[in-house]
Amino acid sequence: MTDGLGLGDAYNATLDRIKGQGGEKARLGMAALMWISHSERPMKSDELCHALGVRIGSADLDIHNVPSIGTLLACCQGLVTVDKGGSTVRLIHFTVQEYIRAHPELFGSAHLTIAETCLSYLNSQQVRALPAGPPDFKNIPFLEYSSLYWGVHAKRELSDCAKLLALKLFDCTNHISTKILLQKHRERRYRVDYYKSYIFSGLHCASFFGIVEIVAGLVEMESCDVNQEDCIGDTPLLLAAQYGHEGVVEILLGRDDISPDKPDRFGRTPLWLAARNGHEEVVKILLGRGDVDPNKSGIAGRTPLWCAAEDGHEGVVEILLGREDVDPNRSDINGETPLWRAAANGHEGVVKILLGHGDVDPNKSQIGHQTPLLRAAWHGHEGMVEILLGRDDIDLNKPGIGGQTPLWSAAANGHEGVVKILIGRDDVDPNKSDIGGETPLWRAAAFGHEGVVKILLGRDCVDPNKPVISGQTPLWRAAWKGREEMVKILLARDDADPNKPDIDGETPLWRAAAFGHERVVKVLLARDGVDPNKSDIDGETPLWRAATFGHEGVVKVLLAREDVDPDKPDELGRTPLSCAYEWGHAGVIALLQPPASATPSTA
Numbered sequence: 275m276t277d278g279l280g281l282g283d284a285y286n287a288t289l290d291r292i293k294g295q296g297g298e299k300a301r302l303g304m305a306a307l308m309w310i311s312h313s314e315r316p317m318k319s320d321e322l323c324h325a326l327g328v329r330i331g332s333a334d335l336d337i338h339n340v341p342s343i344g345t346l347l348a349c350c351q352g353l354v355t356v357d358k359g360g361s362t363v364r365l366i367h368f369t370v371q372e373y374i375r376a377h378p379e380l381f382g383s384a385h386l387t388i389a390e391t392c393l394s395y396l397n398s399q400q401v402r403a404l405p406a407g408p409p410d411f412k413n414i415p416f417l418e419y420s421s422l423y424w425g426v427h428a429k430r431e432l433s434d435c436a437k438l439l440a441l442k443l444f445d446c447t448n449h450i451s452t453k454i455l456l457q458k459h460r461e462r463r464y465r466v467d468y469y470k471s472y473i474f475s476g477l478h479c480a481s482f483f484g485i486v487e488i489v490a491g492l493v494e495m496e497s498c499d500v501n502q503e504d505c506i507g508d509t510p511l512l513l514a515a516q517y518g519h520e521g522v523v524e525i526l527l528g529r530d531d532i533s534p535d536k537p538d539r540f541g542r543t544p545l546w547l548a549a550r551n552g553h554e555e556v557v558k559i560l561l562g563r564g565d566v567d568p569n570k571s572g573i574a575g576r577t578p579l580w581c582a583a584e585d586g587h588e589g590v591v592e593i594l595l596g597r598e599d600v601d602p603n604r605s606d607i608n609g610e611t612p613l614w615r616a617a618a619n620g621h622e623g624v625v626k627i628l629l630g631h632g633d634v635d636p637n638k639s640q641i642g643h644q645t646p647l648l649r650a651a652w653h654g655h656e657g658m659v660e661i662l663l664g665r666d667d668i669d670l671n672k673p674g675i676g677g678q679t680p681l682w683s684a685a686a687n688g689h690e691g692v693v694k695i696l697i698g699r700d701d702v703d704p705n706k707s708d709i710g711g712e713t714p715l716w717r718a719a720a721f722g723h724e725g726v727v728k729i730l731l732g733r734d735c736v737d738p739n740k741p742v743i744s745g746q747t748p749l750w751r752a753a754w755k756g757r758e759e760m761v762k763i764l765l766a767r768d769d770a771d772p773n774k775p776d777i778d779g780e781t782p783l784w785r786a787a788a789f790g791h792e793r794v795v796k797v798l799l800a801r802d803g804v805d806p807n808k809s810d811i812d813g814e815t816p817l818w819r820a821a822t823f824g825h826e827g828v829v830k831v832l833l834a835r836e837d838v839d840p841d842k843p844d845e846l847g848r849t850p851l852s853c854a855y856e857w858g859h860a861g862v863i864a865l866l867q868p869p870a871s872a873t874p875s876t877a
Contacts, residue, residue: 279630303349308381311374314423316362319343324416330390384464386431387784392424394437416675421451425483444476472505481510484519507539515544518553527718542572552587575606609640617646620655642673654689677708685714688723711742719748738770745776753782756791777811787816790825813845821850824859
């Protein structure tokens with residue numbers, strides 16, 4: 275932002291014009307700018323107009339005080355506009371926002387004013403008298419914003435007026451704002467019925483927003499139940515811990531009758547929620563209590579450490595591991611340890627911290643027998659793989675329940691970087707197959723990962739011909755899928771066998787011909803030693819199969835070879851030409867039929 279003859283001076287001049295309008299126009303212009311620049315989300319035009327029509331402290335909403343959007347725009351002297359699509363009011367340019375941030379003195383205690391306005395609106399007779407049922411935001415447009423955000427603004431700036439208005443709001447049981455708040459912030463866990471009453475006390479609300487001053491006043495009341503559950507089983511402490519409100523947590527823990535380890539309906543304790551959301555200071559405060567169990571699990575048997583590791587909260591992990599009674603290897607119901615989950619999610623910092631703890635087992639697998647290394651390899655986390663391989667006790671070849679090794683998993687998913695790291699280890703077994711007989715090379719070739727195949731074939735000990743249980747080699751699979759470049763890469767190895775058949779006697783050439791992969795057929799035929807007449811267990815040659823399915827291009831390529839027998843029949847005596855006649859492949863018939871012959875040969 276410029277302070278000379280640039281935008282700064284231009285905005286100064288515009289603000290002077292707004293203020294120079296005097297009276298109600300000046301008030302509306304500056305108030306509109308304050309709301310737009312300090313609101314928690316973009317406001318719609320009708321929301322803003324109704325907000326500016328509220329008189330703080332008044333018990334009545336006067337519709338005559340609500341300005342029109344046209345009036346507001348005029349009062350703002352061009353600094354505000356309305357988006358046509360969503361009727362959202364915004365500043366004309368982002369530099370206006372920058373200017374306002376650079377000049378906080380323009381609006382003084384903006385959040386205080388907004389909080390008082392929201393609370394005055396919610397305490398009005400018109401809002402309190404709303405009938406049960408879903409709110410009609412078109413008729414009461416400021417209701418949603420004031421319900422959801424009054425506490426956010428009050429947390430930033432709280433006046434005695436706002437505090438009194440908040441307490442007045444809490445005195446109104448079953449207020450519509452409570453239901454709106456519950457619906458918005460807990461819609462995944464709970465569906466609000468606007469016709470019912472709900473337990474959500476003032477202490478719950480203040481703890482949710484983290485308003486320390488109000489919480490402090492409420493807990494001093496003898497009638498205050500600090501362990502009361504709301505409509506979905508949350509205590510005030512659970513809410514404060516979940517949203518990281520340290521000051522509120524400390525106040526609540528100051529009550530002798532507090533239950534600091536009381537879980538919600540899902541078994542999640544305040545510590546669990548704080549750890550899950552990465553609130554380090556709240557975790558420290560809770561662990562300072564002797565009656566908080568750091569290993570108490572919640573959903574699916576997951577401990578606070580497990581949750582912190584899953585989401586990559588390094589600070590929380592360090593704090594928890596600082597406790598001697600925290601079990602770093604405790605797994606959830608799926609057998610996943612904190613290390614396993616952190617490795618799976620690629621949180622390198624967390625993994626380093628966990629591995630630095632002497633009691634952590636780097637090879638402990640989950641119920642699918644997948645180790646942290648295998649999972650990291652599966653997801654392609656190169657840095658993670660290198661960190662885990664730094665442990666002398668790591669088991670590089672430990673397979674999962676299906677026999678897949680870390681190298682297999684990386685190759686299967688095309689993670690070239692991980693494959694390079696693993697294949698560079700002398701203790702890796704590059705030919706170890708899964709229960710179906712698929713090697714890392716086979717899997718990579720099957721899914722077209724050319725880069726991985728090149729890396730693997732660079733190791734002389736890699737067997738390019740090792741088949742799966744059905745006899746299919748990597749070359750066979752690539753030929754079947756028509757992957758020309760993959761076939762070339764595999765054939766670059768001198769020891770690749772182009773004639774090795776599967777259990778049905780089908781060679782790579784047979785398979786490529788059967789599916790009409792003309793270019794692959796050409797590549798295979800160019801390889802010395804390939805047998806173009808080798809038939810399957812039914813006596814069908816590559817030419818026979820291509821002719822039967824009408825692959826003219828393949829038939830043409832095969833017939834160009836002098837050593838191809840065009841009349842070789844199958845076990846039933848059917849020749850390529852007779853099959854072409856049977857299926858009506860005129861183009862193939864023209865290629866196979868001798869010029870002087872008018873009828874197909876029969877056996």
